[in-house]
Amino acid sequence: MRRSPSSIPVLGTIIDGVRSSFRRKLTAALLVVFLVISLGTAGLYVQVGGLLEENVEQSMTAAAETEADELREWGGKNRLVAQLLSEHPVFEEGDHAEIRAYLQAQQDGRLETGLVRAYVIDRRNQTVAVSSAAELEGQAVEELDWTEQFAFQDFDDVQMTDPYAAQNETVIGFISPIRRAPEKLLVVEVDTATIFDRFEHPVDGGFTRVVNSNGTVVFSDDATATLTQYREGSRRVQAVSRGLRGTSGFTESPAYENRDGIDGEYVAAYAPVSNTDWVVVEHAPASEAYVITQQALRWIGGIAAFTLVALVGVVGVLGRDVTGALSRLTDRAKQIEDGQYDVAFDTDRPDEFGDLNRTIASTRDALQQRIKELRRAQAELEASNATLEERSEMVNVLNRILRHNVRNEVNIITGRAELAASRVDDEAVQADLECVQEAAWELSTISDRTQRIKQLLAEENTEPQPVPVDEIASKVAEVDVDTTCADVEFHAGTDDAAIRATQTFPTAVADVVHQIATHNDGDVHVDVTISVHDSESPEENVVLRIDDDADGLPELDVQAVNAGDETPLNHAEGLALWCLEWTVAKSDGELQVDPANATLKIRIPTASTPT
Numbered sequence: 116m117r118r119s120p121s122s123i124p125v126l127g128t129i130i131d132g133v134r135s136s137f138r139r140k141l142t143a144a145l146l147v148v149f150l151v152i153s154l155g156t157a158g159l160y161v162q163v164g165g166l167l168e169e170n171v172e173q174s175m176t177a178a179a180e181t182e183a184d185e186l187r188e189w190g191g192k193n194r195l196v197a198q199l200l201s202e203h204p205v206f207e208e209g210d211h212a213e214i215r216a217y218l219q220a221q222q223d224g225r226l227e228t229g230l231v232r233a234y235v236i237d238r239r240n241q242t243v244a245v246s247s248a249a250e251l252e253g254q255a256v257e258e259l260d261w262t263e264q265f266a267f268q269d270f271d272d273v274q275m276t277d278p279y280a281a282q283n284e285t286v287i288g289f290i291s292p293i294r295r296a297p298e299k300l301l302v303v304e305v306d307t308a309t310i311f312d313r314f315e316h317p318v319d320g321g322f323t324r325v326v327n328s329n330g331t332v333v334f335s336d337d338a339t340a341t342l343t344q345y346r347e348g349s350r351r352v353q354a355v356s357r358g359l360r361g362t363s364g365f366t367e368s369p370a371y372e373n374r375d376g377i378d379g380e381y382v383a384a385y386a387p388v389s390n391t392d393w394v395v396v397e398h399a400p401a402s403e404a405y406v407i408t409q410q411a412l413r414w415i416g417g418i419a420a421f422t423l424v425a426l427v428g429v430v431g432v433l434g435r436d437v438t439g440a441l442s443r444l445t446d447r448a449k450q451i452e453d454g455q456y457d458v459a460f461d462t463d464r465p466d467e468f469g470d471l472n473r474t475i476a477s478t479r480d481a482l483q484q485r486i487k488e489l490r491r492a493q494a495e496l497e498a499s500n501a502t503l504e505e506r507s508e509m510v511n512v513l514n515r516i517l518r519h520n521v522r523n524e525v526n527i528i529t530g531r532a533e534l535a536a537s538r539v540d541d542e543a544v545q546a547d548l549e550c551v552q553e554a555a556w557e558l559s560t561i562s563d564r565t566q567r568i569k570q571l572l573a574e575e576n577t578e579p580q581p582v583p584v585d586e587i588a589s590k591v592a593e594v595d596v597d598t599t600c601a602d603v604e605f606h607a608g609t610d611d612a613a614i615r616a617t618q619t620f621p622t623a624v625a626d627v628v629h630q631i632a633t634h635n636d637g638d639v640h641v642d643v644t645i646s647v648h649d650s651e652s653p654e655e656n657v658v659l660r661i662d663d664d665a666d667g668l669p670e671l672d673v674q675a676v677n678a679g680d681e682t683p684l685n686h687a688e689g690l691a692l693w694c695l696e697w698t699v700a701k702s703d704g705e706l707q708v709d710p711a712n713a714t715l716k717i718r719i720p721t722a723s724t725p726t
Contacts (some may be wrong), residue, residue: 124654147623150329172365174317175317175321175384176364176384176385176673177317178315179385179386179395179396180395181312182386182395183387183389183393183395187388187390187391188336190275190391192228193289196228196230196272196289197290198271200233200301201270201291201301203292206296206301210298211244211245215245217244219247221233221247224351228305229287229306229307229309230304231281231304231306232248232251233246233304234247234248234301235276235300236299239298241256242255242256260280260281263289265290270294272292273289274290275287275289275290275391278331278341280336280340281304285308287305287307287336288301288302288304289304290302290303291600307341308338314398320403322337323335323336323390324395324396325393325395325396326394327393327394330345330346330351332345333393345396351412352369353366353412357385360387363384364384364385365384366382366383367382367401369381379484379645380402381399383396383398383399396477399455425566428504444472445480451475451479465610513560532551536548579615579616579701580615580616581613581615581722582614582615582616582621582722587605587620587621589606591628593625594629597629598629600637600639601641602640603641603643604642605645606643607644607645608646608647612721614657614702614719614722615703616699623691623694623695623698624659626691627668628641628661629691629712630668630672631661631668631671632663634666635666640664640665642661642663644662645658645660656719657719657722659715660717661714661715663714672691672692673681673708675692677708693718699717702720703716703719703720
């Protein structure tokens with residue numbers, strides 16, 4: 116058996132003492148508020164710190180991704196320059212003097228590109244055939260500063276070397292096949308320092324390193340770090356490994372060892388450069404990256420301390436007045452609880468407690484009036500219940516008459532009409548008697564459908580249930596068998612579908628199909644088609660279409676159902692369409708009469724559609 120806190124000796128005494136005085140409660144509430152504010156401040160401290168740290172991570176990651184895009188754009192632009200230079204007609208003539216002059220002109224005229232040198236390699240003898248720098252001519256390819264071996268797929272395929280030192284600059288070679296001289300290659304060397312002119316660091320003191328898959332710093336905004344190892348040893352740092360896998364991110368331990376002149380801890384964001392094996396690593400000192408976070412946390416602590424001091428002052432000033440006012444209101448509320456409604460309240464008090472006194476006094480008067488009204492409403496409700504019970508009994512009697520008396524009389528009419536038809540030879544009389552029989556059977560059908568309407572009313576508080584499509588197909592097949600003048604076909608997009616509807620839905624569909632088959636003169640072909648997907652609705656539904664090659668349903672039935680009610684001038688010939696309309700409505704579906712390209716269209720939820 117659980118013990119209440121009040122039953123514990125020391126704790127119970129404290130609880131009872133707090134309960135007996137509002138001032139003690141106020142003090143206890145102050146302690147609780149103090150605890151809540153402390154916890155809230157701690158939570159806010161952590162949350163704001165986390166949000167600000169996340170903002171630092173996002174800004175640095177965005178900067179790294181921007182720099183990666185700049186590198187990709189820079190590489191693409193220089194690839195295009197190399198390809199355009201290789202397409203010049205001077206290479207077709209093969210005159211070394213003209214080619215040299217052309218390359219020197221391009222080197223001098225493309226200062227914005229940072230073009231350092233350009234030369235042509237003869238792939239047959241693996242030497243430099245002609246160059247904008249005369250000292251390179253005749254040099255073997257294996258003696259050049261780059262050692263990559265490239266395989267070109269076509270003349271538009273421009274390859275890029277790893278960075279290397281040339282003429283006191285760190286350059287990258289862009290190598291393009293020459294379309295007009297297939298045995299030769301054009302090499303364009305571009306200074307890598309120009310790329311960092313567009314880089315911006317989101318944190319003061321930040322710096323950028325671009326590292327390749329070998330761990331070498333291929334680009335750097337510090338020239339002394341270029342072509343050095345990002346980390347000593349053969350092990351690749353985690354940020355570079357993730358970047359090479361195509362991932363951008365942030366790390367608080369970038370493990371960059373070559374950082375002369377950089378003091379303290381630092382953080383880094385990384386992003387891959389597409390179509391290369393490079394990873395941009397944007398670094399920043401941790402003290403600068405999180406300086407806003409530290410300032411915000413100091414402000415949060417100060418605001419929390421001020422709030423607690425102000426709370427203590429408010430409790431001390433207002434406690435006494437609130438205690439007395441509440442005590443008086445408590446006594447008067449108890450008197451009202453005991454049924455003494457002539458209690459006087461301090462309605463002249465100008466503050467909120469005066470408002471409370473006036474409100475309670477008004478509530479007292481309204482309560483007395485409501486009690487009188489409730490007593491009158493109770494008497495009226497009892498009389499209404501008696502009337503409803505009487506009407507329910509009348510509906511049951513009428514239903515029994517429709518089900519038994521009408522059916523019995525219909526059987527007598529049809530039997531007598533059939534007997535009379537067998538006794539006369541006049542074809543006109545026989546035709547009239549057959550009309551009498553058909554009208555009698557139609558009356559019997561209306562009686563059956565009236566019973567189904569009663570079932571619908573009885574199921575008002577029930578939810579639609581899953582109904583297999585096979586049940587609809589079975590009911591439609593019965594119509595095909597019973598009506599010799601009609602050919603009814605059922606088509607389903609799937610055999611295992613189910614709809615969410617009332618149990619009377621298959622019968623209601625079959626009744627309408629039967630009315631279409633018997634309403635039209637001569638032979639009628641009726642198609643009943645079910646499809647699972649409906650492009651007109653964002654949710655999955657079952658769409659049932661009924662179409663025929665005759666005149667469809669009686670015009671009066673269509674007009675009455677579309678209008679939504681029966682009038683002396685606008686009434687249905689039967690109940691089949693009304694039964695289907697009510698059944699579809701109770702199944703949360705939609706019935707369209709005479710839509711485009713169909714007699715009827717029903718959209719109803721599938722059994723898997725959430726309610």
